[in-house]
Amino acid sequence: MRERVHATYWMETGDDPARTAEVIAGEQSSGTFVALATETPELKQRSGAFVERLEVLETVSGPSLPGARPSDRYTRAILELSWPVENFGPSLPNLWTTIAGNLFELGQVSGLRLTGLSLPPSFTAPFTGPAFGVEGTRALSGVAQGPLIGTIIKPSIGLSAEETAQQVRELVAGDIDFIKDDELQADGARCPFEERVRAVMRVVNEAADRRGRKAMVAFNLTGDLDQMRRRHDLVLREGGTCVMLCLNAIGLVGVQEFRRHSQLPIHAHRAGWGALTRCPALGYDYAPWQQLWRLAGADHLHVNGLRNKFAEADESVIAAARAVLAPIGPDARMGAMPVFSSGQTGLQAAETYAALGCTDLIHTAGGGIFGHPGGVAAGVEAFRAAWTAAAQGVPLREAASGSGALRDALEFWR
Amino acid sequence: MRERVHATYWMETGDDPARTAEVIAGEQSSGTFVALATETPELKQRSGAFVERLEVLETVSGPSLPGARPSDRYTRAILELSWPVENFGPSLPNLWTTIAGNLFELGQVSGLRLTGLSLPPSFTAPFTGPAFGVEGTRALSGVAQGPLIGTIIKPSIGLSAEETAQQVRELVAGDIDFIKDDELQADGARCPFEERVRAVMRVVNEAADRRGRKAMVAFNLTGDLDQMRRRHDLVLREGGTCVMLCLNAIGLVGVQEFRRHSQLPIHAHRAGWGALTRCPALGYDYAPWQQLWRLAGADHLHVNGLRNKFAEADESVIAAARAVLAPIGPDARMGAMPVFSSGQTGLQAAETYAALGCTDLIHTAGGGIFGHPGGVAAGVEAFRAAWTAAAQGVPLREAASGSGALRDALEFWR
Numbered sequence: 031m032r033e034r035v036h037a038t039y040w041m042e043t044g045d046d047p048a049r050t051a052e053v054i055a056g057e058q059s060s061g062t063f064v065a066l067a068t069e070t071p072e073l074k075q076r077s078g079a080f081v082e083r084l085e086v087l088e089t090v091s092g093p094s095l096p097g098a099r100p101s102d103r104y105t106r107a108i109l110e111l112s113w114p115v116e117n118f119g120p121s122l123p124n125l126w127t128t129i130a131g132n133l134f135e136l137g138q139v140s141g142l143r144l145t146g147l148s149l150p151p152s153f154t155a156p157f158t159g160p161a162f163g164v165e166g167t168r169a170l171s172g173v174a175q176g177p178l179i180g181t182i183i184k185p186s187i188g189l190s191a192e193e194t195a196q197q198v199r200e201l202v203a204g205d206i207d208f209i210k211d212d213e214l215q216a217d218g219a220r221c222p223f224e225e226r227v228r229a230v231m232r233v234v235n236e237a238a239d240r241r242g243r244k245a246m247v248a249f250n251l252t253g254d255l256d257q258m259r260r261r262h263d264l265v266l267r268e269g270g271t272c273v274m275l276c277l278n279a280i281g282l283v284g285v286q287e288f289r290r291h292s293q294l295p296i297h298a299h300r301a302g303w304g305a306l307t308r309c310p311a312l313g314y315d316y317a318p319w320q321q322l323w324r325l326a327g328a329d330h331l332h333v334n335g336l337r338n339k340f341a342e343a344d345e346s347v348i349a350a351a352r353a354v355l356a357p358i359g360p361d362a363r364m365g366a367m368p369v370f371s372s373g374q375t376g377l378q379a380a381e382t383y384a385a386l387g388c389t390d391l392i393h394t395a396g397g398g399i400f401g402h403p404g405g406v407a408a409g410v411e412a413f414r415a416a417w418t419a420a421a422q423g424v425p426l427r428e429a430a431s432g433s434g435a436l437r438d439a440l441e442f443w444r
Numbered sequence: 445m446r447e448r449v450h451a452t453y454w455m456e457t458g459d460d461p462a463r464t465a466e467v468i469a470g471e472q473s474s475g476t477f478v479a480l481a482t483e484t485p486e487l488k489q490r491s492g493a494f495v496e497r498l499e500v501l502e503t504v505s506g507p508s509l510p511g512a513r514p515s516d517r518y519t520r521a522i523l524e525l526s527w528p529v530e531n532f533g534p535s536l537p538n539l540w541t542t543i544a545g546n547l548f549e550l551g552q553v554s555g556l557r558l559t560g561l562s563l564p565p566s567f568t569a570p571f572t573g574p575a576f577g578v579e580g581t582r583a584l585s586g587v588a589q590g591p592l593i594g595t596i597i598k599p600s601i602g603l604s605a606e607e608t609a610q611q612v613r614e615l616v617a618g619d620i621d622f623i624k625d626d627e628l629q630a631d632g633a634r635c636p637f638e639e640r641v642r643a644v645m646r647v648v649n650e651a652a653d654r655r656g657r658k659a660m661v662a663f664n665l666t667g668d669l670d671q672m673r674r675r676h677d678l679v680l681r682e683g684g685t686c687v688m689l690c691l692n693a694i695g696l697v698g699v700q701e702f703r704r705h706s707q708l709p710i711h712a713h714r715a716g717w718g719a720l721t722r723c724p725a726l727g728y729d730y731a732p733w734q735q736l737w738r739l740a741g742a743d744h745l746h747v748n749g750l751r752n753k754f755a756e757a758d759e760s761v762i763a764a765a766r767a768v769l770a771p772i773g774p775d776a777r778m779g780a781m782p783v784f785s786s787g788q789t790g791l792q793a794a795e796t797y798a799a800l801g802c803t804d805l806i807h808t809a810g811g812g813i814f815g816h817p818g819g820v821a822a823g824v825e826a827f828r829a830a831w832t833a834a835a836q837g838v839p840l841r842e843a844a845s846g847s848g849a850l851r852d853a854l855e856f857w858r
Contacts (some may be wrong), residue, residue, distance in 0.1 A: 058628065060599040068607070069599045077602030077634060095722050097755025116633035117601055123666050123693035124630045127715045131627055131690070134718030135754040185474040185483045187531055188491030193482070213545055214472065216538045219530035220491060252537050255669075255701045276545070279537035281695005287669045301541045304548030308509050309723035340549040341511025 033150035034112040036082060037129040037318065041109050042094050042141030042311060044101025047086055050138045051109050055079035058133055059113060077117060083110035093140030094311035104140050120156045122282050122322055125149075134312060141311030147318035149325075151361045159364030160329040162295035164390045167329060167367055170271040170295065172243035173207050176421065179413050180208030180394040182371070187214045191221050195229035202237035202245045204406035206399075208392055211250035213276050213301040223251065223261050231268035238269075248274040248297035248330075255284060259291050266293055272330075277323055278302035289327030297369070298328035308341060316346070317353035320366075324358060330367045330392060336381050338372035348385040355390065367392055374398055375443035376416025376426070376436070383420040393417070401442055404435055412439030447564035448526040450496060451543040451732065455523050456508050456555030456725060458515025461500055464552045465523050469493035472547055473527060491531060497524035507554030508725035518554050534570045536696050536736055548726060555725030561732035563739075565775045573778030574743040576709035578804045581743060581781055584685040584709065586657035587621050590835065593827050594622030594808035596785070601628045605635050609643035616651035616659045618820035620813075622806055625664035627690050627715040637665065637675050645682035652683075662688040662711035662744075669698060673705050680707055686744075691737055692716035703741030711783070712742035722755060730760070731767035734780075738772060744781045744806060750795055752786035762799040769804065781806055788812055789857035790830025790840070790850070797834040807831070815856055818849055826853035 043050040059079040060069050085108040093104050118124035134142050162170070171178055181201060183194055201209055217223040227249055238244035251261035251273050262273055274297040275285055289296065306313045320331050333350040334342045351368035358364045368391045370382060375398030383389065395413055402409030412435040419429035430437040457464040473493040474483050499522040507518050532538035548556050585592055595615060597608055615623055631637040641663055652658035665675035665687050676687055688711040689699055703710065720727045734745050747764040748756050765782035772778045782805045784796060789812030797803065809827055816823030826849040833843035844851040
């Protein structure tokens, strides 16, 4: 327990950066706004957060965020703090409060963003992390190599269970690897969870008997804890191989608790993530954030996609995917699978592969599959062919000469 | 289930505001980036989100947030959307994903902030809300009128259980109503939860025997679910009357699940809130956000304080406190108690009272109590006297003529 947790921040302050760094370290450990006789040097040395690094980047004339103490210039810096593990112990929620609690609203800063997190073995040791990860997901889906080619049921919400099953029928007939519920589709009155699982799994199981390989369907079982456990048991009983959780809506403790019960891969959706990350001067980078959810048990983590329809830049998408694939610590691999989505087609395969150097991922497309003039099967075939070409370093146009489906796809992918 | 949930947003868009409103409504219900044959007019009418109101505010030349589609002007507007309850049912996490999920990162907006939430009876009916609220808290603490005068154990972290108990001894001797752990103090190796509870409750129970009134101590039991339940049981067994949860670190499902088990008031800490709210163009106002936690069971909710040491403006603090005191719906009062803290003294009593029109709150001070030259008892007495004066409309200087403790306090409160 003598090891330390390190967290890195981007910060902006109108005050002296070194003083601000000490205020943040104090606020998140033994200090407070006023000097206390009981905060002895020994206590501070033992329980205080240390400023490990402070690297000034630049100064600007105005503050990024409102509410900061007025100043005529604001300094931006990289700040690294560390805490003794014994302050919070190996507890995810208490770690969160320490590294990402009451610090964003400090008047001393006009911007603060958590950019990195390094956890020592004494913190990570008690966690089992993802139960399935890459290997388990490949085993259950029967996809030994290449990415899992996937899609999302659309419309997101409004279909009945039978209409959903009908869409799944078309998809599995088209040899898809992975299908997920939309994050909005959980257990609405129009498409109750139980009915949907039974209807969909009937289709998936029948197709698996024919194909010898079962499409993985991530059923969104987000709900309260009892509901999630019951829904998990139903999915398992019906032969399902994956469940989906909306992380931000459930929270760390709910996900951890569900993980203790779960016997299926956890497909982790990050809905709500935009509110945590889109202001560059506030909130979180994905790299530290996703570590907490992998420790809690997430097997698949959404990372958006290259040239996506959202506001996220490609560099951010790739950094997120690399973070998901990287070990959490020297003794804690806990690898999860990044999930690429949003405006994706086979056109992003080569770039995605080049950036990651592996195919341990799930790549989902909607229009990129359904829009194929040859139908869903041709759409899936073309997407897969694009990935085979990417992994072999063959240009798409060239690969298209050997695949009619890919050739046709290149006409409408854009 | 034919009722609708309404949510209000502040938005900024470089596109036509009406078109952007439809994109957001579509993305959060049945629509997607491409038109789908299966999204029939009937389905859209039944399951789609409706744009209920769009009020253009102003236009600006640049975007508030990065990543938005380029434009030469950006329009700001108030947007109100509604959804049929049947889309998600009475489920907090699924409501959250619907009103605050994948919308903040839409490329169509250069700013989006959830500002209001209105929940119909068919949504709120299954929830019991705070088990104690104002009345239960007053009954347990023996404070029939006026605010609960409180404080926070400091240093936040680093004291042993015995040192904590020693501080509590001084506070209860000074007739304090309420004491809380810091949000960083949960179950660290230096001050294990069990040891702390036993040591503190020994002191509190002894004092209660003498005083005939028990100080309420909010023990921070944040941890995984089993830990929280075990810790709750210990607090209850030792005669404790309150527990504290860090909402953002635990999450909605964990808090809901804990509430089902709990027999004590839930003191809800909002550590991490700054990351969700400080960028004016992104995230959440407190009013809609706190509703979810009251439905989950929070009895006390932190609202910062007037002229606080953080970046929050006074109007925001008061709006937050009023929201906590307001009923959630016509059939769902679910009142909770706002908790004022951060740089507070009796000097803020009159203004706080004037803004709220009641004393159903917890007011905590650190230096404002400990700094009193007459000691803790005089500090508590002065703070309470300031509130009595506020409630009676007596100016502080005048009230000080009848209270030596208040007179002395006015020398150092500033």
